[in-house]
Amino acid sequence: MVTENWVCARFPLDLASPVSQTDLPAFLLLQNVGLNTTLLEEDKEIYDLIQKEKWRQYSCLELIASENFTSQAVMEAxxxxxxxxxxxxxxxxxxxxxxxxxxxxxxxxxxxxxxxxxxxxxxxxxxxxxxxxxxxxxxxxxxxxxxxxxxxxxxxxxxxxxxxxxxxxxxxxxxxxxxxxxxxxxxxxxxxxxxxxxxxxxxxxxxxxxxxxxxxxxxxxxxxxxxxxxxxxxxxxxxxxxxxxxxxxxxxxxxxxxxxxxxxxxxxxxxxxxxxxxxxxxxxxxxxxxxxxxxxxxxxxxxxxxxxxxxxxxxxxxxxxxxxxASPEFRQYAKQVKLNASALAEALKSKGYKIVTDGTDNHLVLWDLRPNKLTGSKMEKICDYLNITVNKNAVHGDSSALVPGGCRLGAPALTSRGFKEKDFVQVAEFLHRAAQLALSIQANTGKMIKDFIVALEASDEVKSLRKEVETFARSFPMPGFDPASVPEDCRIH
Known part of the structure; x- marks a missing residue:
């Protein structure tokens, strides 16, 4: 079998002197132009960014209804x-x-x-x-x-x-x-x-x-x-x-x-x-x-x-x-998605929050924050700082899509990580604490979101809650890749 070591031993390169491309075997030509090198070897900047994103997904409570974690087999294909x-x-x-x-x-x-x-x-x-x-x-x-x-x-x-x-x-x-x-x-x-x-x-x-x-x-x-x-x-x-x-x-x-x-x-x-x-x-x-x-x-x-x-x-x-x-396992997954979304809706309702249509029949929950005098934009922003991803979303009756009155929450991604109903009750608790923190910060900063963000960055309570969220998220398995493979210097804390 021809290996890189065999080629290098058979055709040693004197890097101090110029070598014609025609003098190099094809294997080394491919190596030299980056066609047979790993991403880590070829472009460490992109490699590191991908690893950081993997760690973010693992450390995060992913609640965006339009996102999911696909399988390793799908990624390979x-x-x-x-x-x-x-x-x-x-x-x-x-x-x-x-x-x-x-x-x-x-x-x-x-x-x-x-x-x-x-x-x-x-x-x-x-x-x-x-x-x-x-x-x-x-x-x-x-x-x-x-x-x-x-x-x-x-x-x-x-x-x-x-x-x-x-x-x-x-x-x-x-x-x-x-x-x-x-x-x-x-x-x-x-x-x-x-x-x-x-x-x-x-x-x-x-x-x-x-x-x-x-x-x-x-x-x-x-x-x-x-x-x-x-x-x-x-x-x-x-x-x-x-x-x-x-x-x-x-x-x-x-x-x-x-x-x-x-x-x-x-x-x-x-x-x-x-x-x-x-x-x-x-x-x-x-x-x-x-x-x-x-x-x-x-x-x-x-x-x-x-x-x-x-x-x-x-x-x-x-x-x-x-x-x-088409598998029985996927059918069970879909059932659990609905159970989890319903558990999340009921847990938020139990804390006094308004859920659009008063519940859900599918994978998502639309959370109306207008009764709490909080915008979806601010809720999304504080959740980002807490390593919880949601998306601001218009609610019926909103006058502007740029300042939406609610957030959309979804169960598919976390269900793929093995979350059950009790786990979504804990997720609701994190969201409740986030909303209360947002209201407290807003009371001191006013309506401007730029002032709200400055206060978020300085809040010890936000930093403390983020650590709790990350610890909880990392207690569940991750589909598609092994979080242990992420280099230590790419593990964002």
Whole structure:
């Protein structure tokens, strides 16, 4: 076996004298240009930053509802040699040669996607190439609509997503609002629950060509049958964006959108626990029947309309995650996610906090901090200092998305680390103490967040609580990598 030591002994280099590149064996040429060196050897700055991020994840209470910790197997596939290959087009119809194994990877991913959601391949197809949930959504809109066609999606302050047609009174924010005409529907301003009656009335006036159901901050179940009825009354398509709940849908822990929708989109990294990407599922039908052209339209919208070559390494990672999602262990995980989210909501309610919709049916909790005279921005900031990650989030009735009245909390990531209900009760206790600290600091600093941050940095109470949080977080295992492998000088304290 030829090794580096053998080559160096056989071909010793006199570094004091210039050596022609043609005099070097290929092995050493690769070494010299950094093609066969480790990340640590080639770029210690990036290596150290990655190690610090690994330690942050391990030491942190990760409560962002759209994040999760994927498996080592998914990471291996995502970091594989598949990243080298261009493969524009679909399996069997590529614009480049050398795709025989890439075709098998993508076909396997498509097969597993249908199996994970129990879909009949004669009635459903899937495109696994979108780079993200946002690109998946825009490709779906491109397939279904012409410029200036009308769509209706859940308003951002009501828990919807930017890609569902979000616009303010002054600006069209999302491309879905720029290229199409958007009329949002909302939740009931008192209960925070979807107002289906008002949605139906608005649709009767607006007559959309597409209704989008799905959200990024809505804790309750969806009535897909009711939405199908509303869409059919106006000959509209019904599209579900299940980016947040797709893992729950796969595990049959959430209602099934496929029974009622024409198209279903999702990300792959939230409750589905895969790499960061998107999927578009579309109905199949015999020629001449409704939706018989969706497959062609969706595939063309993805490529060449909106994307170039797919990321084959990511598709391989999705395939691994979908295999895992079909397992009994994943179904138990999804059940635990819901139990944990509910435990977190109830624990916060027991401390007197307001939870939007008074609870949750899924993986997330929307915490309304307005009754406590605290903004979501300040709560997010103090949690950052405490090694708890949450995200500020608009709450129905907010006048500005820049100064949101709440925080979104999620259970998927910590559930992947083995947290159970009692552990989320402790998480709620940390959040309660954080909120009380924030109120105390705010009482001395006023409304300006820059003054609030200065006080945070100087607070001994904040530093003390952070140590408690880190000790608690590090008592749980970490999926995907071994925290003991992180070098001591990258362990941020």
């Amino acid at each position: 995502n970091g594989s040699a598949l990243t080298n290959k261009y493969s524009e087009g679909l399996p069997g119809a590529r614009y480049y040669g050398g795709n025989e194994w890439v075709d098998e990877v993508e076909n396997l991913c498509r097969k597993r996607a249908l199996e994970a959601f129990r879909l009949n391949p004669e009635k459903w197809g899937v495109n696994v190439q979108p780079y993200s949930g946002s690109t998946a959504n825009f490709s779906a809109l491109t397939a279904l609509l012409s410029p200036h066609d009308r769509l209706m999606g859940l308003d951002l302050p009501s828990g919807g997503h930017l890609t569902h047609g979000y616009a303010t009174a002054k600006k069209k924010v999302s491309s879905s609002a720029i290229y199409f005409e958007s009329f949002p529907y909302q939740v009931d301003m008192q209960t925070g629950v979807l107002d289906y009656d008002k949605l139906e009335q608005s649709a009767a006036l607006y007559r959309p060509k597409l209704i989008i159901c799905g959200a990024s901050a809505y804790a309750r179940e969806w009535d897909y049958a009711r939405l199908r009825k509303i869409a059919d009354a106006h000959g509209a398509y019904l599209m579900a964006d299940i980016a947040h709940i797709s893992g729950l849908v796969a595990a049959q822990e959430a209602a099934d959108p496929f029974a009622h929708c024409d198209i279903v989109t999702t990300t792959t990294h939230k409750t589905l626990r895969g790499p960061r990407a998107g999927l578009i599922f579309f109905q199949r039908a015999p020629k001449g029947e409704k939706n018989s052209d969706l497959e062609e339209k969706v595939n063309f919208a993805v490529f060449p309309s909106n994307q170039g070559g797919p990321h084959n390494n990511t598709i391989a990672g999705i395939a691994v995650a979908l295999k895992q999602a």
